[in-house]
Amino acid sequence: MREIVAEDLEALAIGAGILGTGGGGNPYIGKLRCLEELKKGRRIPLLALDALDDEAFVVSVGGIGAPIVGIEKFEEGEECLRALRAVEEFFGRKADALIAAEIGGGNSMEPLLTAAQAGVAVVDGDGMGRAFPEMQMVTFSIYGRPSTPAALADEKGNVVFYRSTASEQDFERLARSTAVAMGGTAGSATAPMSGQFVKTAAVPGTVTQAINLGYAVLDAARQRKDPVDLICEREGGVRLMDAKIIDLKRHLKGGFAVGEIRFEGMGTFSGQTASVIFQNEFLSFEQDGAVRVCVPDLVIILELDTGRPITTEVLRFGQRVAVIALPCHPLLRTPEALAVVGPKAFGLGSVEFQPLPRPTWL
């Protein structure tokens, strides 16, 4: 079985940032925590989806809350572990493996950290294949496994347990308010499920994909290649525009960072203009009055020179960027999925989802 090593963590932090599509929080502190665990001799086995036992008991772990809070309010480090223990106690059974609800951003690291602490494997997959702003926007829920029984834990030892909720939206609202009362962030353990279900509902291979994206950035720097081209080449991406940010509207609304970015093309894209709107994550890329790419496909903004991801909170006027798109997994393109994570779910009522072509080798 593959094990995540220190170098993989460096790559994963970059790649998870790319799959974060502007949101999802920064994986940096989670990476440091995981490195500490490896130094202590703990291990992080990575289990391919099809190697998962049908009878395995799998739990999804991750942080909930405003990423911006996590910058000043550090995790104590075992929040997700305590949440996991509460769910395990309810079932009277230890988890066999953990899985990320969200590979994009900081939540890529939580399952690895908790797996190292608990001595179990991490599944190579997740529930989004990217980042999304709300907890119910996850394939586990979309394909029939509710988030509950679930638990939230804070840094002080408080653990709140949700046995069941009337709806996934109710769970999102209740958990969100608890996370706020816990100081803005909390660790969560959600969606306990069987290996059999995970194999059908998880977006496969996304831990590896994130690591590969990170290695593309690192390789490009070492080999003096263009990082944006290397990313697009390896992961089937489309280079939408090299551009300068010429306008930026950003405000907080209902706890979300929402706004719009306007671009002016550079290099081979000179003379073009475009815009991206976001709600924590980048939602759509519009050019010449038409939406060219939108959720659930991934709209990503990279530093033009380095290929490293730019999150919404560090966007600024005048920045030189590359806007790229990656095709999302087919699991996010079904009618059930589009109802939850498609353009209409984000208030883009007039936009029809036009899927990006997916290379056959993906």
Next chain:
Amino acid sequence: MREIVAEDLEALAIGAGILGTGGGGNPYIGKLRCLEELKKGRRIPLLALDALDDEAFVVSVGGIGAPIVGIEKFEEGEECLRALRAVEEFFGRKADALIAAEIGGGNSMEPLLTAAQAGVAVVDGDGMGRAFPEMQMVTFSIYGRPSTPAALADEKGNVVFYRSTASEQDFERLARSTAVAMGGTAGSATAPMSGQFVKTAAVPGTVTQAINLGYAVLDAARQRKDPVDLICEREGGVRLMDAKIIDLKRHLKGGFAVGEIRFEGMGTFSGQTASVIFQNEFLSFEQDGAVRVCVPDLVIILELDTGRPITTEVLRFGQRVAVIALPCHPLLRTPEALAVVGPKAFGLGSVEFQPLPRPTWL
């Protein structure tokens, strides 16, 4: 064993309002629900504290949230029962009896309603002997039994469970935020405890006291006696002032109704002035620059003519009222209790608690 009958419920609704000291919410809707249960043939046995078995499993139930919300958002009716079931399930044991956390106001009715539904008895006592604004201001907690394991439930079937929290203040904050996310009110089951502990920590006889207060009001009307005198005579109260409200400041602060009322004496109190400040409940009665009565003793405002209680939300300029005081139970006067429910706990830093005399027969 005494059973609560329909006429008792009418009296209890009045008496619980009196013990609510201006807060605690209105028992009216709870009374109607209890009457319905009695009509269905269900029963509400009332168990004296000393009749409680040491080994009995007792759970405290009540509503949490802003009383004002309860006026428009009716309870579905089994919120507390569902919260109770979650606590019972955790312990693998059914409750033998229920107890009110708070006899003052609407929470007087919740244990009766839930007891009728669950087919168990209600303990004649509670955790406050009156109303207080926060969940940790309860003798169970003051004398060593934390509120958790506890559960909150809403009208839609959502149940949130708190196995343990780092502190009672953490529980209050987490539960409060969940109640807000549940729409402003929720049913709760808290402080599971043994009969032995309840006998030492509960304020004894308060269901009966509330019923007696209510009968004093009803008897006075029937017998054309002065209701205020009858209340004071039967329950060891002090008639502080008959007065007209000449000034009223009231605003919402941190979810609480806070303010100040100024009075001008009438009748034998002509020429006197006084004031009462409140935070949901009336906190202190001040006259001639000195605080004569303050928390945890009960400052109560009654309609002068009827003796019925006036809550802070229906106070108005020009109202003719009687301000009376009732002595609180000795369990609320220990140093441990005063640290949690004494004047300093309510920000009245300069006030020393001067206990009202308690008649020996109380």
